[in-house]
Amino acid sequence: MMEFLSSIVQSPRFYALLRVAILLVITLPLLHLASVAIRRFAKRHVNEQSAMLIGKGIFYSGCVLLVVVIMQNLGFKLTAILGAAGILGVAIGFASQTSLSNIISGIFLIWERPFEAGDMIKVGDTQGVVLSIDLLSVKLRTTDNRYIRVPNESLIKSQVINITRFPIRRMDIDVGVAYKEDVGRVMQILTEIADKNPFALDEPRPLVLFKDFGDSALELMLGVWFSKTDFLNLKNSIMREIKERFDAEGIEIAFPHISVYTGTASEPFPVRVVEESKK
Amino acid sequence: MFWEPVAFKEDDCLHWQVGPCKLWVKRTEDEWQVAVQRGASENGLTVADTQEPPSGVTWTRWAAINDDYIFRLLPVMPDRPALVRPESPFTFPPQSNLHFYVSIPIWLRLATGANGGNVLRDEAVVVLSNSWFGDPMEGRLCYALKTTARRSSRFLRILPHLAACRVHIKNRSEKMLAFERLCIHTAHLCLYHDDKRFWTNQIDVTYGGESQPDSIAFAGAPKPAGQANVITEAREPVKKGLFQKSFSDFKAFVRI
Numbered sequence: 001m002m003e004f005l006s007s008i009v010q011s012p013r014f015y016a017l018l019r020v021a022i023l024l025v026i027t028l029p030l031l032h033l034a035s036v037a038i039r040r041f042a043k044r045h046v047n048e049q050s051a052m053l054i055g056k057g058i059f060y061s062g063c064v065l066l067v068v069v070i071m072q073n074l075g076f077k078l079t080a081i082l083g084a085a086g087i088l089g090v091a092i093g094f095a096s097q098t099s100l101s102n103i104i105s106g107i108f109l110i111w112e113r114p115f116e117a118g119d120m121i122k123v124g125d126t127q128g129v130v131l132s133i134d135l136l137s138v139k140l141r142t143t144d145n146r147y148i149r150v151p152n153e154s155l156i157k158s159q160v161i162n163i164t165r166f167p168i169r170r171m172d173i174d175v176g177v178a179y180k181e182d183v184g185r186v187m188q189i190l191t192e193i194a195d196k197n198p199f200a201l202d203e204p205r206p207l208v209l210f211k212d213f214g215d216s217a218l219e220l221m222l223g224v225w226f227s228k229t230d231f232l233n234l235k236n237s238i239m240r241e242i243k244e245r246f247d248a249e250g251i252e253i254a255f256p257h258i259s260v261y262t263g264t265a266s267e268p269f270p271v272r273v274v275e276e277s278k279k
Numbered sequence: 280m281f282w283e284p285v286a287f288k289e290d291d292c293l294h295w296q297v298g299p300c301k302l303w304v305k306r307t308e309d310e311w312q313v314a315v316q317r318g319a320s321e322n323g324l325t326v327a328d329t330q331e332p333p334s335g336v337t338w339t340r341w342a343a344i345n346d347d348y349i350f351r352l353l354p355v356m357p358d359r360p361a362l363v364r365p366e367s368p369f370t371f372p373p374q375s376n377l378h379f380y381v382s383i384p385i386w387l388r389l390a391t392g393a394n395g396g397n398v399l400r401d402e403a404v405v406v407l408s409n410s411w412f413g414d415p416m417e418g419r420l421c422y423a424l425k426t427t428a429r430r431s432s433r434f435l436r437i438l439p440h441l442a443a444c445r446v447h448i449k450n451r452s453e454k455m456l457a458f459e460r461l462c463i464h465t466a467h468l469c470l471y472h473d474d475k476r477f478w479t480n481q482i483d484v485t486y487g488g489e490s491q492p493d494s495i496a497f498a499g500a501p502k503p504a505g506q507a508n509v510i511t512e513a514r515e516p517v518k519k520g521l522f523q524k525s526f527s528d529f530k531a532f533v534r535i
Binding site for chain 2: 166167168195196197198199200201202203204225226227230
């Protein structure tokens with residue numbers, strides 16, 4: 001038994017395995033510590049997403065180097081392994097074109113920074129808060145609390161609206177009033193409503209625009225600037241205020257209607273009242 | 280003076296009114312309760328009156344420390360800068376050295392403890408509209424304030440919730456200076472009282488022209504305030520060299 005053990009201890013492979021074990025025990029925690037420290041340091045200079053990416057990059061690069069060193073210690077010929085890895089890489093590349101495309105798109109997204117974690121974005125019909133920007137996909141949380149994964153490739157190809165990029169936004173409210181109303185008075189009232197609302201910014205000034213002669217209404221637009229955090233407060237309050245003020249001022253809010261003529265606009269439509277037949 | 284500490288007994292309900300803001304404060308066995316209502320009357324001043332609130336008010340509650348029965352209502356400056364615009368256009372001639380007054384509505388700090396150290400919350404006496412100073416991509420959120428830019432403090436309304444701020448403008452340029460808007464960083468202003476009204480520090484603004492940087496300084500209480508006493512210190516004391524560090528910040532601080 002002792003002879004067997006001593007033969008194992010004296011064999012060169014045992015020492016190689018021991019070196020590898022020591023290397024792993026020392027290097028892996030060190031790599032982890034280094035990546036955490038660098039991530040914390042990077043956070044002071046770049047955003048959290050980039051800091052996380054730098055930390056992960058350092059850790060995985062270190063892991064690759066560690067694997068190479070372990071291979072050398074175990075006596076593998078690196079040139080042969082690298083050759084095989086090259087062939088394998090080509091094969092994997094062909095098999096995972098979509099994933100690679102997503103990874104490259106992810107790198108572009110992180111580099112270009114059209115949005116950051118915490119921003120509210122709209123991609124096609126999907127709108128939500130960015131939870132994370134990963135190498136393959138961007139994770140969103142919608143306002144009704146659904147989790148959506150959007151592949152990076154589709155984000156690069158499509159139009160992305162970053163709703164909360166800037167600190168203030170403009171809310172455009174379409175208002176239609178009846179043709180009989182005095183447009184100047186309506187425009188003045190809309191300005192007054194915006195001026196009195198505490199969530200509407202006094203500056204930039206609210207915009208009142210006479211848009212068009214619509215089919216059923218005079219179409220106006222009230223554009224009110226607001227701080228991005230006040231969207232709901234402003235939307236709820238100003239819509240109610242417009243309705244209440246228009247009611248108080250006797251201004252008719254128009255709705256779609258159809259006039260039916262009998263051939264001449266001025267002639268009344270003949271109506272025949274028919275008594276219900278007695279059974 | 281409404282900012283003096285008031286000792287409560289268990290189940291007391293006291294009422295304050297400062298300008299249009301009405302407050303009811305209740306001390307129960309183990310909590311403080313506060314209800315706020317803003318009315319139309321601007322001139323009201325009631326201090327620690329025993330009055331029950333109207334039905335339907337919303338109470339906010341705070342857990343109380345057992346032996347803490349002292350309540351203080353402290354006047355403080357608003358929590359955001361005020362973007363002041365003149366009601367009618369106002370222009371300063373070249374090489375002029377003039378001043379005008381701005382009335383700023385104060386806030387109320389609800390605090391407990393003998394020295395008011397336990398702050399419950401800050402409450403605006405008047406809810407002002409929001410405004411924005413800067414361009415739509417970068418700037419700061421402010422409160423909108425209109426001013427008649429009175430040249431003498433005699434013409435300012437004396438109301439319990441308004442603080443008079445004297446703004447001294449030195450137009451060092453060779454051009455007329457149109458007063459369009461002035462961003463007053465209220466966090467750097469102290470509140471004084473001279474037995475009649477609140478005052479803030481005097482603000483000295485020197486305009487050197489478009490190519491020259493403006494300079495701004497905060498003096499103490501202005502001359503018309505006489506021997507006014509400091510009631511509350513500034514939320515953020517001005518740091519020396521703050522505006523020399525960043526020219527863009529400096530420009531954003533005050534622009535007329």
